[in-house]
Amino acid sequence: MKVLAAMSGGVDSAVAAARAAEAGHDVTGIHLALSRNPASYRSGARGCCTIEDSNDARRAADVIGIPFYVWDLSERFHADVVEDFMDEYAAGRTPNPCLRCNEKIKFAAVLERGLALGFDAVATGHYAQLRTGSDGLIELHRAVDGGKDQSYVLGVLDQQQLAHSLFPLGDTPKPEVRAEAARRGLLVADKPDSHDICFVADGDNAGWLREKLGERAPNHGGAIVDEAGVELGRHDGTYAYTIGQRKGLRIGTPAPDGEPRFVLDIEPVSGTVTVGPRDRLAVHRLRGIKPRWCGTVPTRLAGSVQLRAHGEELPATVTVDGDQVEVELHAPAYGIAPGQAAVVYDGTRVVGSATIAATEREPA
């Protein structure tokens, strides 16, 4: 197969590319330039936007012995991922840009262009496994290394995308991948993992949003109130908050019971942030929209859901009615924010995903 290996400059994608080449595929390495001006999104820090990362990817391709190019995806990335990220925060929701990037960029813009240019598949360093099911469909499964499993951020891929994907690392624990990188002479073997959002410097979401949203911010301040509506403090913009957040609320007066308070609700129009005790965050049911299914669309499934990257697997019953997905959690979950993705699993198999539109909590 002719394979495009998306190389971020990190250890995982380098080893994935090396494995694809070793498996006999005709591999071409590409680094995705996601910003025209790499310094405009983030500088100095590690991520997928820096010149150092591009150079690291190029050197890895040299060592593997494959051709290497930089593809400029900056316009698509800005339109489909960065703008979406800003819109979602402005609307009081909490997006996951990595899912959006996989859905719209890595396995869409890149894959489409690759297929048109004569490639058969895109290989990435994601930790997830592909298997062929008894029905002949390609199934997406969790990685062997549970701690590194990234099937959550791939839960947006449909059958067509999965059929043109390769995840060569899914069967290997991370420490072995690092050891293999060192063995292969890849200089990125001991490069630290990236965890943050690649385009936000130092993980400072609120600071980044304050700078970038500007006039688009729905508000530049408002009240922090308790559930009875009593004002406890002020804030500089609702986009800096996410449901379930505990830190950085800057409330002077402690709660009467001395328990910590959490963000329960964000109202972008009025600019009101409501806080309360943890038990008020308990979610029993949630409603998802814009579902993406990996294969056959389920109608009713007793399985599990994962509600954030590296989150726990929560037993749940999922009911699908067209574009509406109802998730009934068998035990309450806490800190669930609209905008996040609910990824549905049947055992280790990813069934699909939906964007959380609303959560149902016990009435006050």
Add this chain to the structure above:
Amino acid sequence: MRVGWAASRTLVPDMSDPVYLDHAATTPMVPAAVEALTKHLLEVGNPSSLHASGRHARRVVEESRETIAQALNCRPGEVVFTSGGTEADNLAIKGLHWSRVAELGPAPRLISSSVEHHAVLDPLDWLAEGEEAEVRLLAVDATGRVDLDELARLLAERPVSMVSVMWANNEVGTLQPIEEVVALAAEHGVPVHTDAVQAVGAVPVDFAHSGVDALTLTGHKVGGPYGVGALVVRRELELTPLVHGGGQERDIRSGTLDTPAIAGFAAAVELAVKHQADHAARVSALRDELVRGVLAVVPDAVLNGDPVRRLPGNAHFSFPGCEGDSLLMLLDARGIECSTGSACSAGVPQASHVLLAMGRSEADARSSLRFSLGHSSTAADVAALVEAIGPCVERARAAKA
């Protein structure tokens, strides 16, 4: 099959013999340059040392300087060796501008063109940002030729430190009207620099006759080594140095001279200039064949630049509906090597400032490829491109749809 004057094809490293159509980026070293370079690699001697070995090295440097001077029709003392074209351009721009500031007062006007190489544009931006110069970039017409009326107007308005206009454009190959530029600048006593990196060996370049005051050339574009070049600068002109140290080159440029590289550079310049007419005739015939062949296969491709007044080895096209970088990759996979234009350090193709200045859209600019022929190019190279370009364009168009 008729090959180039240097017949140096055998020196191209065997990478399953790519079809190399990127001579404007760098051209293979000619055997005479390799010989001159390697001859001195094992010899000891700093050209600034006073003993016999030093004197020998100095002699090699000075003979090289004389060779280059003869080839370009300048005085040997006017050749200032540098680390290449970028340094020579920087030295010309900053060095000349700063020395003129002493005469003219702070922040005089500096005139250049909007289609210069970044080795000129970036120092200009830097001077402008530091409020050291009022930089004005001449507009160009649709072929990439500078607007002489605008030059006349800009020269007349206020004191001007210098004019810098390239001899030939590195992307689209358009030759600039250097004689007219020099004549206009002379009316106001304004010195002229020209980046002739692409021109030397490709078209006749006569320093004294041209009337320019400073001229940039570099080794690796004429069949010489990388990392060596020169600024030819009139003896009477004062330049403020950029690199301070031993003052080896007329106190304008410091740093121990690279004797072997300079010897190789001189050998290459001598041969390139000597064979310029033959080379231009042979390469332009190949280029015309390339243009005809490409247009026959891709009729809606657009040849950019001046159809006549252009570098003999340059063919620059826009392929409507294609991304230049997709095309480059597809051709590269078939062993055909060309260029999309200037690339930033991260390797992201930027829309060419040259095409934008020529009034083309960003989409046009991003759909462009440059094929540049040189002394080792053959009819087989052209045939290989003509055979490959059709399917590659078709595929690149599908990828953009």
